[in-house]
Amino acid sequence: MKLTFKRVLGVVFSVALISTVAVTGPVNAATKTLLVEHVFQLTSTDPGRSFEQTGNMINRALYETLLTYKGGDASTQVPGLATKWKANANATRFTFTLNKNAKFADGTKVTSADVVFSLNRLKNIKGNPSSLMAGITVSAPNASTVVLTTEKPTPQVLSIVTSPSLGILNSKVAKANGATDAADASTTDKALEFLKTQSIGSGPYTLRSFNLTSEVVLQKNTKYWGADKPGYDRIVVRNVPVNVQRLNVIKGSSSIAADLSPDQAEGVGSRVNVVEGKASNVFFLYLSANDAFSPATAFTSNPKCVEAARYAINYNKIVRYAGTGAIQAPGIIPSFFSGALKQKDAIKQDTARAKAAFDACGIKDTPVEIGYWGDGGAVNGLNFGSLAALVDEDLRAVGFKTRLKGAPIAVSLPLYRENKEEMGLWLWGPDWPDSTNYTESFSPGTKVGLRMGWLEGSDPVIEDLRAKAGVETNNRKRATLFRKWQREMNKRSPLIPLVQPAAILVANKSVRGVSDHPIWKINLTEIK
């Protein structure tokens, strides 16, 4: 047969058509599928590198941790891979006994060597979540015991080990595919791409496919060792805008809409269940304390300027915008954590005080920019642009010459992280469910402290309270220290907590076991 162009073209088209039909062929009707729609905050499904909420949600189902939480609770740890655990009196040594029945999805037994490898890899890979392992050393006296030691008292270790970033990998398979826990793992670990193609954990689900921007598909781990067997054959977590989430869940074409605001959840009808809770995110405004960054920050670094902004804001209006269930954030620590301030402690708008402080600050006609996630960015249904407009009006009312400078997240987030904003409007969600996450992140010289240009040594009182809260093991005394720390922050820090929104999950009535969690939003393994 003569090979003409038309024939070649015909063959190519036929092959393409057959492949398309093969790939998109009918799904087995008996496959029980859960479809979760969510606005993705996702970088990978490598526990050592993933630190975002969507990553936590997915990794919570793929990898298991030593301890974990049930439902929406984030205060009482329950067994995960460890059946028993104990801490010494000054909270520097934590011993975990592994469950002897625990097995990875390929049938291999979970041993202490896997735990040591996974936690050391997380520490040495120097990814975003590596800070969780700061100051923690892991060792394995025998095959079923793991010991975590810290140099100074660190009671929050029991909370930290629940983070999906501390998920345990099958070390043998990981090593065979480029993973390493060596000290130079930040440059020598090559398992990132492999871990996007398959999971190597012991969780009730395994990774079927991964697409960073559209969807992640999980499938049932048929050999799951635990008592709580997976409820679905397949779970699809899909990246969908909020308004489409709402439409889909109402008409029944998705199982759960994860990101609706209270306003959007109104009138969703009786065919769905609405699970209401408090989000763990706290939205805040800050004024840069870096006096050398720009003409405006020469003034914003002046505490009087911060005072002017703090008392200029109409917090009630922001809470009204955030909708039913939202509350003013009296401090940066969310309401359900130890040491959270009460509503009576919250700053109230005082325009006269704000105007007096504004005059004393001297910024007058110097324009000041407010950076934020600008291309329609929204979390918990709260649009950053709308929040910025609310804050802008109040600041202008006392005399600030503010200018809103929103930008896509890829542009605005680095500016915030690199301390290149004059003022910023952002949020913080906990990395681990303990108030130390806030003292260790917002004090002078810490992660967000530095983003605000607030250097170590700037405020000895606040830094002293941070140090004391970090090593205190008595729960009551810890709570008192957290409250004191926040009150001092509300007096002198560049940080102005604004609002803790409501967290709304709207689920199809056939779906059971849905609850909102501060770290992983939805525990997919509990849904039946």
Add this chain to the structure above:
Amino acid sequence: MKISKNKTAKIAKEAKPGNSNSIWRQPLAIVGVVTIGLWVVAAIFAPWIAPYDPLSQDADKFVTPSAKHWMGTDELNRDILSRVIYGARISLPYSLLLVVLSAAIGSIIGGISGYFGGKVDAVIMRITDMFFAFPAIVLAMAVAAALGPEIRNAVIAITIVAWPVYARLVRGLILNAKQNDYVTASALLGSSSSRTLLVDLRPNLSGPVFVLAALEVGNALLLLSGLSFLGLGAQPPAAEWGSMVSMGAVNFDRWWVGLFPGLAILTAVLAFNFIGDALRDALDPRTAKALRD
């Protein structure tokens, strides 16, 4: 070839502006002019016409259209009617500005391409081909995202996307016009290239470029609103029609939030298109006849 007297008269009549094709004899054109006129009046006299400050957040949240708030209020308690009226101050002048910019840039580049021909023409035309190969909104989004979301950058982005269509048109007109004897004569008399382009050839371009520009204002307004809808144009708290529609899309059940700014875009774009069509009929009768036939 002999042309009858009647036919000559008919051609002359069709070609003469102000006769049967006069813009004022077309009802749709009048609708367009009146609509744009109303929007221009709204834009100029917004502070007197708008019942409230467009940025004021003093009303209640999501009030349905009522006697107090004819178009209701939005998620930040702002009066939508006032914001729609003030929105005309952004959408109309910026759309006109970017059409003027793209027509000017495109005409200059097209003129150079057509007049000099050869390699210059080939290079410029391949560049325009590259621009035509991308959907305009996608290219504009990429440019706007790279420059940073701001209305000024959105105008730059759309100008970058919109100039090639003018370049193509002007190049064609120049190629055609430069065959004329008077152009050759001008060159023989020692005219410089710039004089030939600006004095001898330019009069051939004004009509078609003007018609195209008039037709493109609607598109420009749509692109500008589209970028703002995507968060890449006007920034909060500015009252801009595209960004207002995007808030309507988020608050789906509150139909009034997105509907009224959407209607504002619809009426303005439609009106510009009516005017553009009428201008084409009046100034470019050959194209108009070809379209009718």
